[in-house]
Amino acid sequence: MSLAEVRSLCKSYPGFELRDVSFDLEPGRITGFIGRNGAGKTTTIKCMLNLVRPSSGGVSYFGMPLVGNEDAIKPRIGYSTGAVNYYPQKKIRDIVAVTRTFFPNWDEAAYREYLEIFAIDENKRPRELSEGMKVKFNLLLALSHRAEILILDEPTSGLDPFSREELIEDFKRLRDRGAAILFSTHIISDVEKCADDIAYISKGRLAAALPREDFRASFGSEGETLEETVIRMERSAANA
Amino acid sequence: MLKLLLAKEMKLTASALSYLFIALALLAFCPGYPILLGAFFVCLGIFQTFRSAREANDIVYSALLPVPKSSVVRGKYIFCVLIELCGFAVSAIATVVRMTALADAPAYRANALMNANPAFLGFMLLIFGLFNAIFVRGFFKTAREFTKPFIGFLAATFVTVFVAEALHHVPGLEAVNAFGFEHIGLQLAILAGGAALFVLLTLLSERSAMRRFEALDL
Numbered sequence: 441m442s443l444a445e446v447r448s449l450c451k452s453y454p455g456f457e458l459r460d461v462s463f464d465l466e467p468g469r470i471t472g473f474i475g476r477n478g479a480g481k482t483t484t485i486k487c488m489l490n491l492v493r494p495s496s497g498g499v500s501y502f503g504m505p506l507v508g509n510e511d512a513i514k515p516r517i518g519y520s521t522g523a524v525n526y527y528p529q530k531k532i533r534d535i536v537a538v539t540r541t542f543f544p545n546w547d548e549a550a551y552r553e554y555l556e557i558f559a560i561d562e563n564k565r566p567r568e569l570s571e572g573m574k575v576k577f578n579l580l581l582a583l584s585h586r587a588e589i590l591i592l593d594e595p596t597s598g599l600d601p602f603s604r605e606e607l608i609e610d611f612k613r614l615r616d617r618g619a620a621i622l623f624s625t626h627i628i629s630d631v632e633k634c635a636d637d638i639a640y641i642s643k644g645r646l647a648a649a650l651p652r653e654d655f656r657a658s659f660g661s662e663g664e665t666l667e668e669t670v671i672r673m674e675r676s677a678a679n680a
Numbered sequence: 681m682l683k684l685l686l687a688k689e690m691k692l693t694a695s696a697l698s699y700l701f702i703a704l705a706l707l708a709f710c711p712g713y714p715i716l717l718g719a720f721f722v723c724l725g726i727f728q729t730f731r732s733a734r735e736a737n738d739i740v741y742s743a744l745l746p747v748p749k750s751s752v753v754r755g756k757y758i759f760c761v762l763i764e765l766c767g768f769a770v771s772a773i774a775t776v777v778r779m780t781a782l783a784d785a786p787a788y789r790a791n792a793l794m795n796a797n798p799a800f801l802g803f804m805l806l807i808f809g810l811f812n813a814i815f816v817r818g819f820f821k822t823a824r825e826f827t828k829p830f831i832g833f834l835a836a837t838f839v840t841v842f843v844a845e846a847l848h849h850v851p852g853l854e855a856v857n858a859f860g861f862e863h864i865g866l867q868l869a870i871l872a873g874g875a876a877l878f879v880l881l882t883l884l885s886e887r888s889a890m891r892r893f894e895a896l897d898l
Contacts, residue, residue, distance in 0.1 A: 490749055491740065491898040511681065514746030521744075527692050527736045538688050542745045 441503075443467050443589050443620045448497035449487050456644060458483050460497070463639050463649040465589060465620040470611055472631030472652075473624040475641035476674055481624040482521075484641065485593045488622075489519055501589065515543050518587030520578040522594045528567035532560065532577065543585040551584035557606055572598040579607070583614075590614065592623040596630050608634045628667035640670065642677050681747055685755030686762070688742070695732045698763055701725025705767040708774035708796045711787040715771075715794055716841045719807040722767035723833065726760050726811070730819055730826055739823045740898050750890040753820055757886045760816055764808040771796070771804055783860060794845055798867040799856050802874025803844040809874075809881035810836045820889035823896055 442464035449461040458480045465471060475481050486492035488499050490506055499506045501513045527535050540546040555562065558576040566574060575598050582590060590611075596604045604627075611621055611634050622639075625631060631638065631652075639649040648655055652666075660669040702725065707718035733739065742752040775796040782788060794800055811833055818829025848857030855863035856870065 486898070489744060491743055493895055493897060508748075510748045511746055511751075514744075519744060521740075524737055524740065526741045527738070529736070530692055535692065538691050539745075541684050541687065542747070 441467075443502060444488070444622075445500045446484070446488060446497075447499070449484060449494050449499070450496045451483055451487060451492060451494050453483075456480070456483075458487075458494075458644045461641065461646045462497075463646065465622055466637075467588070467620050468615055468618050469636040470615050470621045470623070470634050471637040471639055472635030473622055473639045473641070474626075474628060474631055474670060475624075477626070479641045480644040481641055482593055483644075485519075485521070485591055485622075485624060488591055489521075515545055515585065516587060517589045517591060518582035518585065519591045520575070520582040520593065520595055522575060522578065522597065524578060525566050525574060529565060531563055531565055533562040535566075536562070536581070539581055540584075546585045548584075550586070551580070554580045554583050557610075558603070572600060572603070575599060576603065583610070588619055590619060590621045590623070592621070594625060595623050596625055596627055604630065628665075628670055632666045638666075640673070642674065647673065647677070681751065682754060682758060685742075685747065685751060686758050688745075689729075689755055689759040693729060693733045693736065693738045694759065695725070695728035697728040698725040701728075702763060702766045702770060705770035706774055708771045708800070709778065711785075711791045712793060714841055714845055715796060715800060716803055716807065716844055718771055719767065719804040720837050720841075722764060723808065723811040723815070723837075726763050727815065727826070727830060729759070730756075730815075734824060734826070743898055750894055753886065753890045753893050756820075757812065757816065757882065757889070760812060761882060764811070768801065768804060768808070772801055775801060779860070789859070794848070795857050795859065797857070797859075798864065799870040800844075802867075802871035803840065805871075805874035805878040807837055807840055809878040810840065812878075813881040813885040817885040817889045817892075820893045820896070823893065823898065
């Protein structure tokens with residue numbers, strides 16, 4: 441059974457339209473959400489978090505529609521939206537102290553572990569963090585409450601190669617524990633390293649949502665890397 | 681959950697000025713001063729919290745918490761009402777002191793402007809209700825823009841202060857500003873009216889702000 445179902449998501453903005461995006465997130469699988477800047481990745485993710493209201497379509501988690509069940513669903517989801525600078529003047533320790541009260545399943549041991557892995561000093565303030573460290577801080581919050589689903593917008597952007605590598609290993613560990621992970625990225629090599637499924641969005645339309653091997657078989661050419669395949673697909677879409 | 685949201689407002693979002701400006705409700709002690717402006721200053725303190733909330737990306741952080749999106753609005757309203765009631769309590773204490781222990785103070789006897797009495801407290805609640813209905817509701821139209829809602833509140837407040845200050849000069853309405861307890865019935869009726877309007881404006885605007893925020897793209 442799918443942990444999350446995205447169904448026929450549509451959203452119109454002046455100059456951009458997200459059209460009929462549908463895919464599922466399965467337990468124990470990592471989905472790489474790829475597409476170029478402005479393709480609709482962040483809009484889709486924001487719809488999945490109820491930050492943006494879709495024009496039509498919807499998102500369900502654990503068999504429940506998100507709208508109307510946020511208090512039941514959100515404690516079971518971890519999410520990070522990049523390097524957003526929350527409460528830049530407050531100490532990280534104080535932000536976490538408040539955040540943890542909202543999550544009945546907060547895992548203090550996991551929090552301490554990721555604090556160490558990401559080398560985050562709790563006495564620092566977000567304004568004192570680099571962009572990469574801000575991403576790590578948001579990930580720290582997302583990973584510290586035993587989420588069954590992780591939805592991460594550009595989690596590896598801005599991270600140094602070592603932290604990216606560690607994060608990808610963490611994704612694999614969480615997948616092995618049964619979590620479903622969706623992460624958007626421009627870094628196709630990260631998808632190649634860990635994704636089981638690929639959701640590829642182009643110009644607001646989901647061009648493919650397939651297991652990685654099926655994606656390669658359907659769109660790839662002999663000897664081509666995933667990155668080369670995606671770039672070729674983008675070019676032919678631009679020329680079409 | 682609302683307790684958690686209030687704790688979040690107080691620990692992460694609130695500007696220190698929101699708490700400090702509660703003390704300006706003590707303007708109720710000032711003779712020869714339009715004491716209703718004390719209510720305005722309490723609201724100005726709350727406005728500082730909205731400003732710091734915007735700078736701290738508080739709305740997106742709150743919307744990502746495991747609470748219904750509309751609860752973000754309720755958390756803000758609860759915080760506002762708490763500060764307003766603290767300001768009201770301070771002014772109420774000042775009013776009781778002025779009406780009893782300081783009833784015969786020459787400075788108050790010679791006061792040409794509004795006296796501290798239950799009617800004043802009623803108008804104070806009306807100003808708080810206007811803040812909630814115009815500023816807070818207006819803020820949740822975009823969850824970013826607060827200049828226009830604040831200007832709207834400013835205009836409504838100064839009209840209210842002007843009307844309240846002028847009221848007791850209207851023949852037959854002198855009792856609104858009377859000393860002592862002789863006309864306490866009328867003054868308590870104005871207080872009750874102010875309280876009813878405060879509750880009504882707050883509840884209706886909260887409902888409207890929730891609807892606006894639910895439909896808002898962050």
